[in-house]
Structure formats: C-alpha cells, structure tokens
Amino acid sequence: MSVEIKTNTVETLRHTYGNLQRRFGDKPASRYQEASYDIEATTNFHYRPLWDPHRQLNDPSRTAIRMVDWHAVTDPRQYFYGAYVQTRARMQEATEHAYSFCEKRGLLSRLPEALQQKILRCLVPLRHAEMGANMNNSGIAGDCIAGTMTQLHIYQAMDRLGIGQYLSRIGLLLGEGSGSALDQAKAYWMDDPIWQGLRRYVEDSLVIKDWFELALAQNLLLDGMSYPLMYQRFDQQLGEEGAADLSMLTEFMRDWYAESTRWVDAMLKVVLAESAENREQIQAWVDTWEPRAYAALQPLAEAATGQAALDEVRAALAARLHKLGLRSPGVAA
Amino acid sequence: MTTQKKKLSLKDKYQYLTRDMAWEPSYQKKADIFPDEDFEGIKITDWDKWEDPFRLTMDAYWKYQAEKEKKLYAIFDAFAQNNGHQNISDARYVNALKLFLTGVSPLEYGAFQGYSRAGRQFSGAGARVACQMQAIDELRHVQTQIHAMSHYNKHFNGLHDFAHMHDRVWFLSVPKSFFDDARSARSSSSPPSRSPSSTC
Amino acid sequence: MKQLAFIVFQDNDNARYLVDAITQDNPHAEVQYQPAMIRIQAEKRLEIRRATVEEMIGREWDVQEMLIDVISIGGNVAEDDDSFVLEWKN
Numbered sequence: 001m002s003v004e005i006k007t008n009t010v011e012t013l014r015h016t017y018g019n020l021q022r023r024f025g026d027k028p029a030s031r032y033q034e035a036s037y038d039i040e041a042t043t044n045f046h047y048r049p050l051w052d053p054h055r056q057l058n059d060p061s062r063t064a065i066r067m068v069d070w071h072a073v074t075d076p077r078q079y080f081y082g083a084y085v086q087t088r089a090r091m092q093e094a095t096e097h098a099y100s101f102c103e104k105r106g107l108l109s110r111l112p113e114a115l116q117q118k119i120l121r122c123l124v125p126l127r128h129a130e131m132g133a134n135m136n137n138s139g140i141a142g143d144c145i146a147g148t149m150t151q152l153h154i155y156q157a158m159d160r161l162g163i164g165q166y167l168s169r170i171g172l173l174l175g176e177g178s179g180s181a182l183d184q185a186k187a188y189w190m191d192d193p194i195w196q197g198l199r200r201y202v203e204d205s206l207v208i209k210d211w212f213e214l215a216l217a218q219n220l221l222l223d224g225m226s227y228p229l230m231y232q233r234f235d236q237q238l239g240e241e242g243a244a245d246l247s248m249l250t251e252f253m254r255d256w257y258a259e260s261t262r263w264v265d266a267m268l269k270v271v272l273a274e275s276a277e278n279r280e281q282i283q284a285w286v287d288t289w290e291p292r293a294y295a296a297l298q299p300l301a302e303a304a305t306g307q308a309a310l311d312e313v314r315a316a317l318a319a320r321l322h323k324l325g326l327r328s329p330g331v332a333a
Numbered sequence: 334m335t336t337q338k339k340k341l342s343l344k345d346k347y348q349y350l351t352r353d354m355a356w357e358p359s360y361q362k363k364a365d366i367f368p369d370e371d372f373e374g375i376k377i378t379d380w381d382k383w384e385d386p387f388r389l390t391m392d393a394y395w396k397y398q399a400e401k402e403k404k405l406y407a408i409f410d411a412f413a414q415n416n417g418h419q420n421i422s423d424a425r426y427v428n429a430l431k432l433f434l435t436g437v438s439p440l441e442y443g444a445f446q447g448y449s450r451a452g453r454q455f456s457g458a459g460a461r462v463a464c465q466m467q468a469i470d471e472l473r474h475v476q477t478q479i480h481a482m483s484h485y486n487k488h489f490n491g492l493h494d495f496a497h498m499h500d501r502v503w504f505l506s507v508p509k510s511f512f513d514d515a516r517s518a519r520s521s522s523s524p525p526s527r528s529p530s531s532t533c
Numbered sequence: 534m535k536q537l538a539f540i541v542f543q544d545n546d547n548a549r550y551l552v553d554a555i556t557q558d559n560p561h562a563e564v565q566y567q568p569a570m571i572r573i574q575a576e577k578r579l580e581i582r583r584a585t586v587e588e589m590i591g592r593e594w595d596v597q598e599m600l601i602d603v604i605s606i607g608g609n610v611a612e613d614d615d616s617f618v619l620e621w622k623n
Contacts (some may be wrong), residue, residue, distance in 0.1 A: 343613050
C-alpha cells in the first residue's frame with residue numbers, strides 16, 4: 001500500500017538578484033557571485049573625500065590602470081567571507097596542533113644554540129615585513145574598485161597579520177615564553193645589515209600612491225621571491241642542518257603562498273589582457289620594482305641560503321612573469 | 334636561550350603579537366607613511382596607551398568566525414529548503430527587509446571600505462589591527478545580509494537591485510549621506526561604528 | 534541613574550550553559566527571553582567566569598568561545614584567560 005505525503009513547491013519570481021541576471025542570465029547564482037558583484041557604490045556620492053579632494057570616494061583613477069569593469073577580476077578560490085574563514089580555520093587547526101606539539105616537546109629549544117640563533121636572525125624578523133604587507137594590502141582594499149577586488153585584498157591583509165603572528169610565536173618559542181627573542185629579532189630588523197635592504201624596500205612600498213603599483217611591488221614581486229626563498233629554500237637548508245622540526249611551524253606559510261599565487265596571477269592575466277596601455281604600465285612597474293626587490297633580498301640571502309638560491313627563485317619568478325606575458329628585467333627570456 | 338625567563342602575561346603576549354610587529358621607520362619619513370594623522374587637530378601622544386580589549390589573534394578569529402559561519406549558512410539553507418518565507422509572523426517584516434537591504438547593506442560595504450582605509454592610515458598598530466578586523470567584519474555583514482535575503486529576493490519584489498537603488502532612490506539618499514559623510518573625513522576621525530553587534 | 538551592563542546571546546543549545554553560569558555568578562542579574570535572543574543585564578557589572586562555564590558545560594572552555602553565540606554587549610570590556618567582564622567604570 002502506498003502513502004502519499006503532500007509536498008509543497010513554490011515557484012520563484014526570479015532566480016537571483018537583478019545585477020546577476022543582467023550579467024549571467026536569470027539562473028541561480030553562486031554565493032560568491034551574489035556577495036561580490038556590483039555591491040559597491042558607483043555614483044552620486046554626497047561628499048568629496050577630505051583626504052583626496054580631487055576625486056570621488058570610490059574612484060577608478062586612484063591607479064593608472066584602467067579597466068572597463070574591475071569585476072572582470074574574480075577570485076579563482078571564490079572566497080567570500082564565509083568560504084574564506086572556513087578554509088583558514090581548517091588550516092589553523094592543523095597549524096595549532098603543530099605549534100602545541102612543538103611547544104610541549106620543546107622541539108625548538110632543544111636545537112643547538114647556533115641553529116636557534118640562525119632561525120632567530122634570519123627568519124623571525126620577517127614578522128615585521130608581514131606587518132608591512134598587512135598595511136599595504138589594507139590600504140589597497142581601501143583604495144581599489146569593485147567588490148571582487150576589495151575583498152581579495154582585505155583577505156590578503158588579514159592573512160599577512162596571521163602569518164606575522166605565527167612568526168612571532170616562533171620567536172616566543174625560541175624565547176621559551178618570554179619576549180626576549182622577539183626583542184632581539186626586532187633589533188636585527190632595525191640594525192642588522194642583512195635586513196636593511198628589505199626594511200628599506202618595505203618602507204619604500206609604504207609610500208607608493210598607486211594601489212596597483214603597490215599590489216605588484218608587494219604581492220607579486222617581493223612575495224614572489226621572498227616566500228620561495230625563505231619558506232622553501234631556507235626551510236630546506238635548515239632541514240639539512242638539523243632543524244627539520246621548524247618546518248611544521250612554517251607549513252601554513254607554504255600552503256598560503258601556493259594559494260595566493262593563484263589569485264594574483266589570475267588578476268594579472270585579466271588586467272594585462274584588457275589593453276596595451278595596461279601591459280605597458282605594468283611592465284614599467286615590473287622593470288622598476290623587480291630589481292629593487294632582488295637587491296633588497298640579497299643581504300638576507302647571503303646570510304640565510306647563499307646567493308645561488310636567490311638567483312634560482314628570481315629565475316622562477318621570471319618564468320612566472322613570462323607565462324603572464326611580462327618580461328623580467330633581471331633574467332633574460 | 335636556556336636561561337630562566339619570565340613567562341609573558343596574556344596582555345603582554347598580545348602586545349608582542351600585534352603592536353610589537355610595528356617599528357619606527359628610518360628610510361622614509363613617518364609623516365609620509367601616515368600622511369593623514371595630523372589633519373584634524375586630534376593629537377595622539379601615545380598610541381600604546383590604547384589596547385584592544387578583545388585580544389583576538391588571527392588564528393582565533395578564523396576559528397571562531399568559521400564556526401559561526403557554518404551555523405549561519407546551515408540556517409540559510411534550512412530556511413530556503415523549508416520555504417521559511419511563507420511562515421513569517423507579520424508580512425510587513427518583508428518590507429522592513431527591503432528597506433534594510435537597500436538602505437543599510439550598502440553602508441556595511443562602505444564601512445568595510447572606510448575601516449580598510451583607517452586600518453592603513455593610523456600610525457598606532459593596535460588601532461590599525463582593530464580597524465582591519467572591523468573592516469572584515471563589515472564585509473561579513475554585507476555578504477551575510479545579501480545571502481540571507483537572497484531567498485526573499487526570489488519570492489518578493491523590491492530586493493532585486495539594492496545597490497543600484499541605494500545610489501539613486503530619493504529616500505535612500507539619507508542613509509547614503511551618513512556614510513559618505515563619515516568616509517569623507519580624514520582618517521583621524523574614523524567612521525562611526527554602531528553598537529558592538531559586529532559579532533552577529 | 535541606572536547603569537546597566539548587558540550581554541545578549543542567541544537562544545540556542547549552547548548559550549543555555551552560558552546563561553546558567555552567568556546567573557549563578559551574578560545574582561543581581563536579570564534575564565529576559567526575547568524572540569531568538571536571551572538578554573542578561575545587571576547594574577554596573579557582569580562577569581562570565583570560565584571555571585563556572587566549564588562546570589556547566591562539562592568540558593574545557595576558552596573565554597573567547599563566548600563570541601560564537603553573543604549578539605551584543607554593553608559595558609567596558611576586560612578579558613583575560615579566566616573571565617570576561619562587562620563593567621561601567623566611572
């Protein structure tokens with residue numbers, strides 16, 4: 001005997017919001033799409049910003065790069081807020097286990113003194129570079145146009161703060177719970193010759209006015225060499241010297257970097273494809289900032305991995321640039 | 334590094350994990366890095382005197398916010414699957430939603446933009462970090478609101494072009510004006526925040 | 534003049550333990566049940582103690598976990614490893 005249970009289906013008036021219907025047709029949109037497209041005010045601003053009185057509050061001319069629609073740049077990871085925090089929380093859970101384990105077993109404090117010193121001198125001061133990256137990306141989020149673009153950069157900013165905090169925890173482990181190692185690391189950042197190239201680069205980046213130029217200088221050119229250098233090559237090297245236990249504390253940085261290159265490259269692809277003017281301008285900025293980033297990392301590489309490793313990561317960045325249709329000023333095609 | 338050292342208090346630990354990551358620049362002038370600090374005549378003599386009472390590091394932020402989002406989106410899904418819009422206590426609630434999505438949600442996005450800017454411009458790192466966390470929370474607000482009302486938009490009129498309306502409809506110029514005004518201020522007067530509901 | 538410190542939680546299964554702990558530790562507090570929300574208010578000061586919540590909830594509990602269910606708060610915040618305090622100081 002069959003029993004019929006009544007169901008209730010309701011027809012919808014529309015499948016999604018109007019802007020998404022106009023862009024993609026009247027079909028259900030993804031959460032990423034609903035949360036990212038056309039949510040930013042574009043017109044009829046009531047006041048000019050006191051901090052930039054010749055422009056509007058949201059103004060595409062804060063960069064020399066021109067796009068008909070900045071929403072053409074989308075996040076291949078499709079991060080809206082919920083997806084972003086949930087992904088990071090999964091990474092955080094694994095990372096927290098690693099840090100707890102390391103602390104419980106004293107894995108860092110039982111390393112030979114010389115190795116601990118090397119980690120403190122060559123790695124921990126990067127926490128200050130991360131503060132710079134955090135500031136730069138927060139600034140870009142405030143200046144750039146379109147919900148797809150702004151959210152990419154605020155997530156990037158918060159990621160950099162998180163990484164800076166993990167590096168700080170490495171310093172706290174080295175200091176066995178006191179701040180003394182972090183104080184020492186800060187002194188290295190301020191005064192040690194191996195760090196002055198990078199500190200100067202970071203401070204120079206903090207006065208760049210064009211937010212796309214800044215995005216290149218920070219997220220593509222500096223990170224594009226410093227992360228492979230310090231989290232892959234230096235990590236390998238430390239492993240060979242007996243500090244393999246450190247790797248569990250920097251796994252987050254490696255996973256994060258791989259993810260980050262996806263969206264940075266995707267953004268560049270779209271922006272470069274838009275116009276010859278964009279391509280020219282971006283190439284000009286690459287020509288300026290790539291050699292400066294390389295020079296900034298040289299003294300650090302000297303102390304940490306040796307010059308050869310830096311040249312190899314420079315070559316890898318060059319290959320990445322070539323794939324995007326750009327030239328590397330430092331490495332012949 | 335084997336000598337006995339004093340363990341840090343929670344307060345001091347948090348300071349190392351935020352404000353201590355900043356430094357006094359020497360290759361560029363501080364005034365060039367923070368050009369808006371002196372604009373409005375509000376003088377901050379020591380930024381270190383302000384401490385964020387919520388000592389949330391990013392790892393804790395991600396963890397707790399993810400848990401909230403999981404639960405929240407499960408509610409959105411259940412509401413949609415059960416056609417919850419047919420079961421509200423008063424039909425006028427939907428009109429309130431229309432006013433909210435067109436009038437308030439775009440302001441959440443504006444607050445996100447304003448706090449991102451303040452999160453760069455304040456020379457005190459503690460204030461910067463707090464503003465950035467506020468910024469990303471405001472982004473959360475606009476996005477969860479869009480997602481919450483997505484189901485209503487499919488069944489009722491008046492929700493379908495909220496951002497477009499916000500920029501153009503006469504009675505929405507009132508809320509629009511408020512945040513345009515706040516954002517137009519130079520950074521030392523940061524955009525006003527509403528009562529601390531940013532955790533919701 | 535009344536100076537109410539307050540905290541508002543979602544009315545869900547997790548928050549019941551927080552409400553129990555708070556009412557135990559703050560006998561002067563008043564609890565109001567509103568649609569989907571629980572509001573607790575008290576003259577001048579409200580404190581959430583980790584130890585009490587752990588008793589109620591039956592497991593280890595981090596003070597920052599209260600953020601998951603909180604909707605709104607009123608008062609100056611003082612938070613450490615063992616407690617979360619809302620207080621009007623003046």
